[in-house]
Every structure is written in structure tokens, then in C-alpha cells.
Amino acid sequence: MxxxxxxxxxxxxxxxxxxxxxxxxxxxxxxxxxxxxxxxxxxxxxxxxxxxxxxxxxxxxxxxxxxxxxxxxxxxxxxxxxxxxxxxxxxxxxxxxxxxxxxxxxxxxxxxxxxxxxxxxxxxxxxxxxxxxxMALAAYIDSIGDPQLVVDMLVGALQRLLLYPAQGFMISQDVPRDVQEAYERLCAQGFTSRLIPDVTQAE
Incomplete structure (x- = not known):
């Protein structure tokens, strides 16, 4: 930020x-x-x-x-x-x-x-x-040693920024269009293990 x-x-x-x-x-x-x-x-x-x-x-x-x-x-x-x-x-x-x-x-x-x-x-x-x-993303992934985990969790965090304000779990944040498009591409490529199907359950 x-x-x-x-x-x-x-x-x-x-x-x-x-x-x-x-x-x-x-x-x-x-x-x-x-x-x-x-x-x-x-x-x-x-x-x-x-x-x-x-x-x-x-x-x-x-x-x-x-x-x-x-x-x-x-x-x-x-x-x-x-x-x-x-x-x-x-x-x-x-x-x-x-x-x-x-x-x-x-x-x-x-x-x-x-x-x-x-x-x-x-x-x-x-x-x-x-x-x-x-840390830049590449360095952070190296420090964790698990690219799939990091990207899956990054995608999950972005999903929550998009959905949780309407559920009352966080304040609304501006998400630029290019970020949303990157999120959609990553979802399409299978980085989905941290996505929540039920947004009525806070996480």
C-alpha cells in the first residue's frame, strides 16, 4: 500500500x-x-x-x-x-x-x-x-519456496477485496481494471484453491 x-x-x-x-x-x-x-x-x-x-x-x-x-x-x-x-x-x-x-x-x-x-x-x-x-513478488515466492501456494493465496486475497465489502467484512477498496483482469486470468489458469464459494462466511 x-x-x-x-x-x-x-x-x-x-x-x-x-x-x-x-x-x-x-x-x-x-x-x-x-x-x-x-x-x-x-x-x-x-x-x-x-x-x-x-x-x-x-x-x-x-x-x-x-x-x-x-x-x-x-x-x-x-x-x-x-x-x-x-x-x-x-x-x-x-x-x-x-x-x-x-x-x-x-x-x-x-x-x-x-x-x-x-x-x-x-x-x-x-x-x-x-x-x-x-519484497518484489519473485523474491517473495523464492523466500516461501512454493509458487503455487503464493499465487493461490494472492488470488484468494484479491477475491475477498472484490466480494467482502458487500458482506460488511471490510471497507471498499478501488481495484483497477488491469488487476481484475489479471485475477480473472489466474483463476482461468487454475489458481483457485483459496477461492471461497460462499461469501456469506467471513474468512
Whole structure:
């Protein structure tokens, strides 16, 4: 999205198969961009085997390896989709008495816009800065090592940007025509494993 990271009340790392999210969140903490880190995420079909203790817990362990003190980390281990990431994180911060006016929202590079649109819908009074690892697509695919997975998930994220605003799950975002056409081509080529047939079910 082109947001420039700046100091915020908290950095929230959204759970996924990509430990790079934890690494970016740790780097932002070490740069003084947030005094507190919150990792959110249970497991999914993608992470059940590679992150058996849960995405948020594996993120916490990686951040500690990178020098973030354990006392600066909160873990939200129940969320199973982006909406729950936001709602459950908000509830945990309120429970802990953390005053939040701004959030560094850390996600996978191709999830920045979806994360932002969801957060703005569910927590409208907070200022969100959406960020991720600054990587081009080819480099990101190399880092994950699974081109099919990355493109399938990218296509799924775009589908949600197109459909979820009407369902009340996120704010509307402009999707340029050339992006829609690329999405349609990828669907036609079979990158469809992350598409949702039932848009009444938030994910």
C-alpha cells in the first residue's frame, strides 16, 4: 500500500504460514516503532503441520530469537481469519488496559490491503499503518519456496477485496481494471484453491 512505517501504539503481526511477518514485526519493534508487539493466529490448513503450536506462538518464538523481550510480546492464539485477528487483538489489548490510537499492521506483502480494509471496518477509530517485508513478488515466492501456494493465496486475497465489502467484512477498496483482469486470468489458469464459494462466511 505504500504506507511509511511510523511510531504507533502497538505492532500487530497477523498470523500466517510466513515467519517473515514475525521478523518484520521484530525489526519494527527494534527500530522503536512500537513499544509493544501482539501476534495473533491459531492454525489453518496451511500451518497446521509447520506451526503445530499455533501461528502466534511460533511468531513469538521467532521474535524472541531476534531480540524482542518476551515481556514486550502479547499472544492471541485463537484467531482463524483476518476478521478474528482484528477483533481478538482489540479485545486482548482492551483487557490488558493498553490505550491504542494507532496500529502498525504487519502482514504478508500481498495481504497488506486486505488486512487494512478489514481493520478499518472493524476498528474504525484507530489509525492503521499497513506494512510488510519490502519484497518484489519473485523474491517473495523464492523466500516461501512454493509458487503455487503464493499465487493461490494472492488470488484468494484479491477475491475477498472484490466480494467482502458487500458482506460488511471490510471497507471498499478501488481495484483497477488491469488487476481484475489479471485475477480473472489466474483463476482461468487454475489458481483457485483459496477461492471461497460462499461469501456469506467471513474468512
Amino acid at each position: 505504500g504506507h511509511e512505517p511510523r511510531p504507533c501504539s502497538v505492532a500487530i503481526g497477523l498470523g500466517s504460514h510466513d515467519l517473515g511477518v514475525a521478523e518484520v514485526t521484530a525489526e519494527l519493534y527494534q527500530r522503536g516503532m512500537a513499544p509493544l508487539v501482539l501476534f495473533t493466529g491459531a492454525t489453518s490448513r496451511t500451518t497446521r503441520e509447520r506451526m503445530p503450536r499455533g501461528e502466534a506462538e511460533h511468531y513469538r518464538e521467532r521474535a524472541i530469537e531476534l531480540g524482542v523481550p518476551d515481556e514486550a510480546i502479547l499472544v492471541e492464539p485463537q484467531a482463524r481469519n483476518t476478521g478474528e485477528n482484528i477483533r481478538f487483538s482489540r479485545a486482548l489489548l482492551e483487557e490488558r488496559g493498553v490505550s491504542v490510537s494507532s496500529v502498525l499492521l504487519v502482514s504478508k506483502p500481498y495481504e497488506e490491503r486486505r488486512a487494512y480494509a478489514t481493520a478499518r471496518k472493524l476498528w474504525p477509530e484507530v489509525d492503521f499503518v499497513s506494512t510488510s517485508a519490502p
